Amino acid sequence: MRPFRYERPTDAQSAVALLSEHRGATALAGGTNLVDLMKLGVATPDVVVDVSGLPLDAVDPLDGGGLRIGTNVRNADLAAHPLVRSDYPVLARALLSGASPQLRNLATTGGNLLQRTRCVYFQDVTTPCNKREPGTGCSAIGGYTRYHAVFGHSVDCIATHPSDMAVALAALEATVVVLGVDGERRIPATEFHRLPGGEPHRDTVLERDELIVAVELPPPVPGAVSTYRKVRDRASFAFAIVSVAAHLTIDDGVVTDARIACGGVAHKPWRARRAEEVITGRAATTAAFAEAADAELAIAASVDGNEFKPALLRRTMIAVLRDLTAQAGERGAAGATGEDPR
Known part of the structure; x- marks a missing residue:
């Protein structure tokens, strides 16, 4: 590991000043990624600004x-x-x-x-x-x-x-x-x-x-349901091959608001806006969910070695949306009987 200067500021403004003053500075919090990269010689900061305190x-x-x-x-x-x-x-x-x-x-x-x-x-x-x-x-x-x-x-x-x-x-x-x-x-x-x-x-x-x-x-949306599903090679300590986060509002069987994001498929979390547009205002059915997934995947471009990913993401997205639809139905039924829907 290369030598570096270590600073431990006591307030956020001081931390910003250190980052601004030293072009080769980087912030350290939990260190679960940065320290690994420093050990490997991938990250070589001149100044480490410890903001964990x-x-x-x-x-x-x-x-x-x-x-x-x-x-x-x-x-x-x-x-x-x-x-x-x-x-x-x-x-x-x-x-x-x-x-x-x-x-x-x-x-x-x-x-x-x-x-x-x-x-x-x-x-x-x-x-x-x-x-x-x-x-x-x-x-x-x-x-x-x-x-x-x-x-x-x-x-x-x-x-x-x-x-x-x-x-x-x-x-x-x-x-x-x-x-x-x-x-x-x-x-x-x-x-x-x-x-x-x-x-x-x-x-x-x-x-x-x-x-x-x-x-x-933002404030929670009344009646909304949400979940996250991660497909990976082992049950713990593994990055996603694909993942789906979805947040739906379903009223009388119709999707009135949809927010879908995918992981493991892009350089950033991928917001599936094409899929959202397809299902918003539609009945919450498997057919609609499949159409939405297909609309998003129309622009997917696999490379040699990950050709399986679009199909895997399609199945995962459909499964997540179906699960949320069932969850919304259970909440509605519980609410109709006066039970706590959570």
Whole structure:
């Protein structure tokens, strides 16, 4: 590991000042991704700004509904929070699908969002990688691609973003709150991560001197149902081959609002807007769900080695939407009898 300078600021403004002052600085929170990359020689910061002690570890209700989640809230604590479990089950389930219990006890909300979009070649410094060294090439193209993208990839990168939490936040239409030298700005979660294009080394729209301070969730939608399903090679400590986060409102058998996001298929959480458009205003039927999945997958482009992914995503999306329809029906029946629908 290369020598580096270690700083431990006591407030967010000081942390931002350090990030701004040192071009080779990076923020450290739980360290579950950054420390691994430093050990491998992939990340080589000159200055490590430890933000784990900043007082940004609370989950607070917002005026008018919704939640503000501090950047240092641990993944395990957020998944277990009563309001997250009751009002945002898609987020709780996504968090519990990530990594392992040990890592969830360390990983933070902000750090989860900032983990690198990566593949095995990115982590192997002996191979060319445009994310690690722009202009050197993409070793994944023509290589091992089981986990790689089928949406939005480019000739420079076909890696996929690994976060489960970020997929749920995209479906929930959350907002990422960041602090920079010019003050706070708010970024929709669906716009926070980037597709690779010709700059695959840039995972997010975050500026070098900006720090995530919170994530805000909108008020829960009355009557909505949501869930997260992850398909992976083993039950724990594995990235998604494909995943689906869905948030539906169904009224009298008709989908009145649909939000669907997919993981394991693109350089960022992939919002399935074509599928949403197809099912909104339609009866919640398997036929409609299949049509929606087909509309989204019409633009999928697999590469040699992951040709199975579009079909797997199609089956997963349909299954999730069917499960939510059944859940909405059970809630409606319970509500009609005066029972607690939760």
